[in-house]
Each structure stands twice: as C-alpha cells, then as structure tokens.
Amino acid sequence: MKGPISAFPILSIDRRSAIPLFRQVYAALSAAILDQRLPPGARLPATRSLAEQLSLSRTAVVAAYEQLLAEGYTTGRVGAGTYVSTDLPGKPRGRVAKPPTAVGRTDHGIPRLAGQVDVTLQNDARPFNLGRTLVDSRTMDIWRRLSARSLRSLSRSHLGYGDPRGSPELRSALAAYLASHRAVRCDPEQIIVTSGTQHAMDLVTRILLPSGSEAWIEDPGYPLTREALTAAGVTLHPVPVDSQGLDVAAAMRTAPRAHAAFITPSHQFPTGVVLSMARRLELIAWARSADAWIVEDDYASEFRYGGHPLAALQGLDGEGRTLYVGTLNKGLFPGLRVGYLVVPEMLLPRFVATRYLADRQPPGLQQEVLASFIADGHLASHIRRMRNLYRGQRDRLVDALRRQASDFLQIDPPDQGMHLVAYLRDGLSDTAIARAALDHDVVVRPLSRLYVRAKLRQGLLLGFSGYPASSIARAAGQLANASRNLAIKAHQMLAEARDP
Missing domain, CATH: 1.10.10.10 (Winged helix-like DNA-binding domain superfamily/Winged helix DNA-binding domain)
Known part of the structure; x- marks a missing residue:
C-alpha cells in the first residue's frame, strides 16, 4: 500500500444542491x-x-x-x-466505437411464447409470495389528499393529449430523485414513464433487439425477462453468477459480440449479490468496445438495510451505453403500475416514437399525484419508513426459520431487497417443497427453476415485505412442517429401497 496522498484535491461541495x-x-x-x-x-x-x-x-x-x-x-x-482498491481495471483506451443505429423488429410473425407464465400465482396474497408491499396510514392519507386535489382541479392539461414520455412535472421529480438517491445522471428529457419494468423491457427489445439478436442474461436470473426476450426471438446467452455478480469474463468468452446485457447489478435477482466494482467497469468497457448496450434493472435497490443504497451502474457509464430501468411498483405498491426508463440521448427519438405508437401516453391524473408525492419529499420519507419496517420483517422471518427449520434450511439474511433465499439441506427438492407448502397455505418459489445452464442449487425464495408481522412466524412454522413431512417421507422411501 502507498502512503497518504500528499496533495489531496479540494472537492467541490454545493450546499444549495438537493443532492445530500x-x-x-x-x-x-x-x-x-x-x-x-x-x-x-x-x-x-x-x-x-x-x-x-x-x-x-x-x-x-x-x-x-x-x-x-x-x-x-x-x-x-x-x-x-x-x-x-488495486483490483479495478484501468481506464479504457482507444477509439470510441460509433454508436449503432437503433433498429426495430424485422420479423412480422407472431412471436412464440417461451413458456407458461403463471399469472394466478402472481396474485396470491399468502405468505411468502414475492413482490408484495405494505403501505402505512401516513402514505395512504397523503395519497388520498393529493388524489382529491387533482380531481378537484382537473386542469386543462388532462383534457387533451400529452407528451408520450410522461408529464414534465413527473419526469423532473423523477430526475431529481434519481440523482439524489440512486446517483443516476440524466435530464428529465431522457426519462420515459412506463407502466412498469416489463413495459420498459418490451420497448428496449422492440427497438434494440430485432429477432436473431444476441443478449447476455444472468443465470440464475429473472424469469420474465428471459421469457420476454425468448418470445421476441432473441438468442440468449446465460451467464453464470457468483459472489461478485455476473461473470463478465465468462460472458465475453461465450458471446463477445452480443448486442446487449440484461443485468440486476445492485441486487442480483434472485441471489441478492452485488456486482463488484471491477466487473461493473469491465462490463462498461465491453459495451463500449462491442457497440453493445447494458440494460440495468434496478428493481428494489432503495431497500438496503446495512447502509445507504448502492449507486446505480448508469452513473458510472460515461459512454451512454446504459439504459436504466426503474419502478415505483416496488417502492409504493404493484397496483400503481408506474415505472420509468432512462434512455441515452442518441436513442431518445426512436424510444419516444415507439412509446407513442404503442400506448400514446401514461395516465395524466396519476402522474400529477405522483409528481407532487415525489417532489414534496413524500416518496423519500415513505421509503425510509418502509425500509425500517421491512428490515424488521426480514429479521422476524430469519429468526422464525432458524428456530423452526434450521435442520432443513440454510438462511443468510440479505442486506438488501424484499426477499431472501433459503438453501435446502439433505438433498430435498425445492419444487416438491413448494408444492407441499401450498397445501399449508404458504407460497414459496423454487430457486432451481430460475437456472438455465449454470449448476443449480436447491433453494426457496421467500418474500418478507408484504405481510403483517404477526403472520410471519405462523407461516414459517407451516413451511417447516411441510419440509419436515417431505424429509420424513424421503427417508422412509430410502430405507425401504435399501431394505426391501
């Protein structure tokens, strides 16, 4: 290690800025x-x-x-x-590649579905289903008040069509919030309001990935992204994930000329690992040299329990190769159906036109409520309160599982996010436990189904963010009973096989 730097540069601090x-x-x-x-x-x-x-x-x-x-x-x-750190890659050198021209889909046939999407399970309100949230009385009161105010005023802006990107007020509020809380670098003009992450991913696929394009995906990874890309005719290259996140070197060996990489760098789904700084810089350097795009899905990064939320990868990318996808459906509630896409300036005209042709514009009244909710600081306050609440929910679930199911499950408390992964012991099947748990009024997701080619692990995904604290211990006990019954049956079958 070198000694202290002798002439540390004076940093520029703007005390009038909204950025902390x-x-x-x-x-x-x-x-x-x-x-x-x-x-x-x-x-x-x-x-x-x-x-x-x-x-x-x-x-x-x-x-x-x-x-x-x-x-x-x-x-x-x-x-x-x-x-x-001494393990960060050096600054990229050489000529900056010419940005590729954004192209639309070239096939006119009906895309084949990649698999069966279980929409019924998505709506199941039993513990420990994923993606569910809680809203406290303070947020509900503010939301009702702002909604009533918007309805009473019903300004003339709602009587005609608006900007396909979303209202200027909402985009300005989002840009300020993202700069302050996620270190995202963008102007309001670069933001496109969507109905959620899947809508944003669909726009990206339509514009940047015609049928036959190649893309990296995380393995294991988010199944709906994989399904949507496969349905669009994109050739997928599953990339293994380890303790440092997506293995960029392995991806470059497998598909160095891929057109895009779809990643969850701040909280990898489903494992929860964080993409290391060295790999973030490697990924940006690859996108620059390969004329490729990075699609950053930042789905639940506000909920970090061990410190401030990690900065978005988009803020590191000085080349404009990263498209940032965010959602308010996790921070507030899924029924809101509002997300956003931060688009590099070179791609903006095509994205705006495609958004206009597909869905014209987002709903105006809801945007007005949201713009006030964010600009007045209510979103940041809500996130702080829910972060404390979800931390308690996580701790309660971890404690209950360790007391009641430690002989079947290995639990590592996540530092971030809205779910945890419980890895199975003794060769139990996660799909079998998931089926058995439903009979005990518990919903868990099998980890093994999220793998494509990587060596899979047996585990369960349990959401902890959307359920009353009083229900967690009881549901954990029901899950333990389901697991224990399966383990007993498995041992009995094994004994019978050995001694017929």
Whole structure:
C-alpha cells in the first residue's frame, strides 16, 4: 500500500444542491478513483481531516467512505486507513466505437411464447409470495389528499393529449430523485414513464433487439425477462453468477459480440449479490468496445438495510451505453403500475416514437399525484419508513426459520431487497417443497427453476415485505412442517429401497 496522498484535491461541495452532502463527497472521490487521479493503492485522508478541509460534519465524510467501501472503490478497515482498491481495471483506451443505429423488429410473425407464465400465482396474497408491499396510514392519507386535489382541479392539461414520455412535472421529480438517491445522471428529457419494468423491457427489445439478436442474461436470473426476450426471438446467452455478480469474463468468452446485457447489478435477482466494482467497469468497457448496450434493472435497490443504497451502474457509464430501468411498483405498491426508463440521448427519438405508437401516453391524473408525492419529499420519507419496517420483517422471518427449520434450511439474511433465499439441506427438492407448502397455505418459489445452464442449487425464495408481522412466524412454522413431512417421507422411501 502507498502512503497518504500528499496533495489531496479540494472537492467541490454545493450546499444549495438537493443532492445530500455525503453523496457529493462520494461522487467526487469515486470519479477521481475512476479517472486515476487517485491511483490504485493510494491512501485517503482520515475522515476527520477531510471533514475539516471541506467544512463538513465528519458524519457526512464517514458515510461517503462507507459507500466507497461497500461498492468496491476502496479497501481497508476502521483504524487501519482507507485505500483505493488495486483490483479495478484501468481506464479504457482507444477509439470510441460509433454508436449503432437503433433498429426495430424485422420479423412480422407472431412471436412464440417461451413458456407458461403463471399469472394466478402472481396474485396470491399468502405468505411468502414475492413482490408484495405494505403501505402505512401516513402514505395512504397523503395519497388520498393529493388524489382529491387533482380531481378537484382537473386542469386543462388532462383534457387533451400529452407528451408520450410522461408529464414534465413527473419526469423532473423523477430526475431529481434519481440523482439524489440512486446517483443516476440524466435530464428529465431522457426519462420515459412506463407502466412498469416489463413495459420498459418490451420497448428496449422492440427497438434494440430485432429477432436473431444476441443478449447476455444472468443465470440464475429473472424469469420474465428471459421469457420476454425468448418470445421476441432473441438468442440468449446465460451467464453464470457468483459472489461478485455476473461473470463478465465468462460472458465475453461465450458471446463477445452480443448486442446487449440484461443485468440486476445492485441486487442480483434472485441471489441478492452485488456486482463488484471491477466487473461493473469491465462490463462498461465491453459495451463500449462491442457497440453493445447494458440494460440495468434496478428493481428494489432503495431497500438496503446495512447502509445507504448502492449507486446505480448508469452513473458510472460515461459512454451512454446504459439504459436504466426503474419502478415505483416496488417502492409504493404493484397496483400503481408506474415505472420509468432512462434512455441515452442518441436513442431518445426512436424510444419516444415507439412509446407513442404503442400506448400514446401514461395516465395524466396519476402522474400529477405522483409528481407532487415525489417532489414534496413524500416518496423519500415513505421509503425510509418502509425500509425500517421491512428490515424488521426480514429479521422476524430469519429468526422464525432458524428456530423452526434450521435442520432443513440454510438462511443468510440479505442486506438488501424484499426477499431472501433459503438453501435446502439433505438433498430435498425445492419444487416438491413448494408444492407441499401450498397445501399449508404458504407460497414459496423454487430457486432451481430460475437456472438455465449454470449448476443449480436447491433453494426457496421467500418474500418478507408484504405481510403483517404477526403472520410471519405462523407461516414459517407451516413451511417447516411441510419440509419436515417431505424429509420424513424421503427417508422412509430410502430405507425401504435399501431394505426391501
């Protein structure tokens, strides 16, 4: 390790900005690390020293350092100093590739369905189904008040057609929120309001991936993205996921000239791992050299329980190769049906035209309510309250499973997200347990079904965000009973096979 840097650059802090002070310190330091103005192995100043230099509270600088450490920019531990990571790839060199021309789908036939989508199970309200949320009385009261105000005013803007991208007020509110909370770099003009993640993915597929295109997907990964791409005739290259996220080197060996990579970098679905900083930079460098696109699905990253939410990959990409997909259906409630797509400027005209032809525009009244809800700070407050609530739900579920099912399940509490993965012991079948659990009024998803080619693991996905705390222990006990009964039957069958 190198010693402390002798002339640390003065960071620019804008106290009038809506971006939190710790986030400004983090952004300046991470940019200096990526540009190698802070070289690998360099020691950062002590937090107290930097706080005095910037006339900031030490708390803000500590939070920035913790974020840099969490995202892999730095290494070190309390009392031993903070150093710039030495395993980050160098700055990309060479000619910047000419951006490809966005093309539409070339096939006119009806796309074949890739599989059977179980929409009934999606609507099941029993624990521990995925994707469900809670809304407290404070949010409900604010939502009712804002909705009533919009209905009373019914301004002239609702009496005609609007911008296909969504209302300027909502897009401005989203841009400010994303800059402050997700470190996304965009202007309101780059945002397209959608009805959710699947709508955004459909736009991406229609415009960038004609039939026969190649794409990377995570293995295991989100099944609806895989189904949608397969139905569109895209050739998929499943890429294994390990403790550092998507294996970029393996993907480049398998399909170096793929047209796009579909990833969940901040909270990989379903495993929950975070894409390491080294691999994020490798992915961006690949997209740049291969004229490819990165589609970042940032589906539940606000709910991080061990610190501030991790910065989006899109904010790292200075080449404009990343399309950022977000949703309010997880942060608020799935019935809202509002998401958003942040599009690189070079692609914007085609995306706006396609959005217009497919669905004209999003609903106006709902946008007006949402714009006020976000701009007035209610969304950020709601997320903070739900983060605390979901943390408690997670801890309650982990405790119940460890007490009642530790002989069948291995549970590692997730640091982020709205579900956990419980890995099975003793060779039990996750699909068999999922079927048995339904008879005990419990919904769990088998992990093994989310694999394509990678070596699969048997496990269960359990959502913990959308259920009353009082129901969690009881449902965990029912799941334990279902697992125990299956284990007993499996042992009996094995004994009978050995001693007929």
